[in-house]
Amino acid sequence: MNDPGLDQPAQQAAQDVEKNTGEQEMDEAECEEQDFLDPSRWWFASTACPLIAGTFGPIANAFSICALVEKWRVYMPPGVDEGHGEHIEDPKWLIAVNTISLIFALTANMSLLLKMARRIHFGFSMSVTIVGWFMASFLLIALVAVASTSTFRIQPMEQHALSQAYYYGIIAAGLYFIIASLLIFTVVGAHLGHYPKEFRLTSSQRTLMLQTVCFMAYLLLGALVFSKVEGWKFLDAVYWADFTLLTVGVGGEYVPKTHTGRTLLFFYAIGGIVSVGLVIGSIRSLALERGKEKMSARFMEIKRQKVLASVDGEERTIKLGWFEKTKFSERGLSEVQRREQEFRVMRRIQEKAERNRRYTALAMSSIAALLLWLIGALVFMHSEKPQGWSYFLSLYFAYTSLLTIGYGDYYPLSNSGKAFFVFWSLLAVPTLTILISNMGDTVIKAFRDLTIWVGSLTVLPGENGVSSTLKIGIRRLRHGKLYEGGTEDNGTTSQGASEQQLLDRLAKNVEEKELGLAEKAGEHGDYLERDTHFYHFVLAKEIRNLMKDMNASPPRQYTYQEWNYYLRLIGQDEDDASKHRRPKIDHSRKSNSQPDLGTADDGGNSSWSWLGIKSPLMGSKTEADWLLQRLTAILEKEMEKMRSPNAKKEPPPISMADLRNGQGSSGSEPDVVRGLKKDVGDAEVRRRGNNAM
Incomplete structure (x- = not known):
């Protein structure tokens, strides 16, 4: 007998919980949609600009230091080139202004890092950072x-030249101006309300910035040590450290000649290569993690809108x-x-x-x-005129340097060429990393698939023979796929694997318990109770299956x-048509008729169309993740109902x-249903066997 004083409050509480859960799911859906549409909503200003500024800021600081520590003028006695000239003292005002510029730049960079660590306010940080970098640039x-x-x-001009420090000052001024200008876009977007007044950077993006700072510090400190050991000028040592750590090895006169220098090289080179490898790994991760995701979302939405605009009401196409x-x-x-029809x-x-995304990314990175390569060769041709470099020779040097071949037969001797080489080679690291990553998605993948296919026709024929393999290959070529392969990505951490095993065990226990309760309820003729427990069994079973699909690479796509x-x-x-958003086509517009499928929802409810922005095929989540999140939420609700004695029982x-009767109107029976039937049959056999023992 129910307590009349508690029945109504309990029902109200259950309704409130269900309402709050529904509102939470709607909020999460809105957040997912907002994040998916982010590429068209100032993503570059909110994320890319701070990342570029935080990465190139330390590089510009390093170049400012190079511009300060060495004299700007060089005297060249007869028979001596500018790379081996004698430095002339700078005016005190030049040193003072140069020092003030570096102080402005370091203050700006520190302010940016403190904001990213959420230590200071957005407005104050951006003011200090932008003004500081602009002041450093202008000075x-x-x-x-x-x-x-x-x-x-x-005078005479023929016997005097400008040193590497002068050219480092030019590069630093340009970098300061560019990154300060980029941050203006970030501030404008935040003040217009396109995103919160904070940097939306992930841990991997912050890691890249920290790795850049460490690499530049490692390069400069190494150059300082080797300049003392080998008797080089500091900026010549910077030039040597750069082509050494980037494994270009252009050679020339700058090679360790002392036993101390060669001994230190054993450790210095290894540490530098590890640092470069970490930076390259972070860049590649970011290109795949955020760049690929955002480009995919943008291309998906553009293509969806174009396709929806092409509906022909007369031809019905x-x-x-x-x-x-x-x-x-x-x-x-x-x-x-x-x-x-919408799904297909x-x-x-x-x-x-x-x-389109893959080949556009490849085209952009290739360009x-x-x-x-081409612009770098042009600069080297002009800087190395005293050596008589032609444009073709400059192309040859730039090509062998970009690919880190480094024959050492040609190398820059001018002060401008050395300074530019350091900047140019550092810029090549992210450029070539992104290019190789994009080639992995297209050219390299196509070559790998072609190799496997050719192997199946020749030395490694498939199980069905050469003729069958050839037919399959021709059919896949028509669809733009030569080889359909996929591997399970089991590279999860041990902690993640153990958590998944725990969840899998819990879901398995729920399965066995609920199936047993369903059978007992069926034996007593309580078919509603039987179907409810059976529904819980199915939910737990499918959650286990979806958890296995979560780590599939490439991501699993369901029919x-x-x-x-x-x-x-x-x-x-x-x-059930009432649960779907229906396309609204104005047939009076004839060939211009277009379904109204692009809006987020329909009259405030949570219905969606397969061709709408809320389609599971549109979001940044994988299909397995989308389904797993919702099946888990449904199972939690069902368990909450079972614990509530006043919950209304409805047929699942x-x-x-x-x-037992199949899927009816759903067409051909999917593999998941056939698998479920087999699992239920096996479980019933095991249970009968256990009861008979």
């Missing part, structure tokens, strides 16, 4: 302008590409057929958008690497029949009768 620009005049340069059209009309279709169109959009089954489990049956969306 260096003023010094460079004065140093370029005949008043500063001693939709254009998926320049030479690809397919039928698209809701007339005479059942709800499941209409939804499956969206899956095709997904494939085309990803292919960047090509420009770095429409599988989606139909999973959506039924979470109460979004594809047969799936029952034992449904399993």
Whole structure:
């Protein structure tokens, strides 16, 4: 007998919990949608600009130090080139202004790092950082302008030149101006309310900045040590340390000649190569982690909008590409057929958008690497005119340096060439890293697939023979895929693996318990109780299966029949039109008719279309992650209902009768349903065997 004083409050509390859970899920969905649309909402200003500033700021600081520690003018006696000239003392005002510029730059960089560590306020930090870098840039620009005049340069001009420090000052001034200008975009976007007034950087992005600081400090300290050991000028040692740590090895006169220097090289080179490897790993991780994700989201949304705009109401077609059209009309279709039509169109959009993303990223990184090569060669040609370098010879040197071949037959001797080489080679690290990463997604992958396919035709034929392999290869070529391969990425940490094993064990225990309760309820004729426990068994079973798919590489993509089954489990049956957003096509517009599928929701409810922005195929989450999150939430709700004695009992969306009778309107039976039937049958056999013992 229920207590009348507690019944109503308990029901109200249950309703409040369910309401709050629903609102939380809607908020999470809105956050996911906002994050997915982020590329079109100032992502570059909120994330990329601070990352570039935080990475190139320490490099600019290092160049400022190089511009300060050495004299700006060089005297060249007869028969001596500028690289071996005698330094002339600088005016005191130049040293003072140069020092003030470095202080402004270091203060700006420290302010930025403190803001990223959330130690100071956004507005104050950005003011100090932007003003500091602009002041450092303007002061260096003023010094460079004065140093370029005949008043500063001693006559006769033929016997005097500008040192490497002068050219380092030019590079530092340019970097300060660029990164300060980029941060202005960050401040403008924050004040306009496009994102919070904070840096949205991940731990890997902050790690890249820290690794850059450590690498530049390691390079300068090593140069200082070797300049003392080998008797080199400091900036010549910086030039040597750069081509040594980047494994270019251009050679020339700057090689360790003392036993002390050669001994120190054993340790210094190893530490530098490890530092460069860490930086390259972080850059590659960022290119794949954030760059790939954001580009995919952008290309997906652009392609989706173009496809939706191409609906032809008269011909009842939709254009998926320049030479690809397919039928698209809701007339005479059942709800499941209409939804499956949307699903197939969206899956095709997904494939085309990803292919466009891969080749666009490859084209952009290839152009960047090509420009770095061609422009670098142009600069070397002008800087090394005294050596008589032609443009072709400069191309040859730049090419062998970019690929770290380093024959050592040609190398810069001028002060401008050495300073530019240090900056140019450091810029090549992220450029070539991103290029190689993009090639891994396209050219290298295609070559690998071609090699496997050719091997299957020749020395390593497949199980079905050469003719079958050839037919499969031709069919896949028509769809843009030569080899369909995928490996399970088991490179998880031991902690993550143990957690997954624990969750898998818990889910297995829930399965066995709920299936046993279902059978007992069925024996007593309580079919609602039986189906409820059976529903819990199915949820736990599918959660275990989805957890296995979470680590699949490439990410697992489910068929429409599988989606139909999973959506039924979470109460979004594809047969139920009331739970879906329907396309609204104005047939009076004829060929310009277009379905209204692009909005976020429909009248404030959580319905969605496969072709809408809330489609599971649109978000940044994998399909397994999307389903796992919702199945887990449903199972938690169901367990909460079981614990509440006043909870209203309703028939679950799936029952034992449904399993035995098949899926009905869902079409062909998916593999997950066949697997579920087998698991239930095996469990019943085991239970009967245990009871008989």
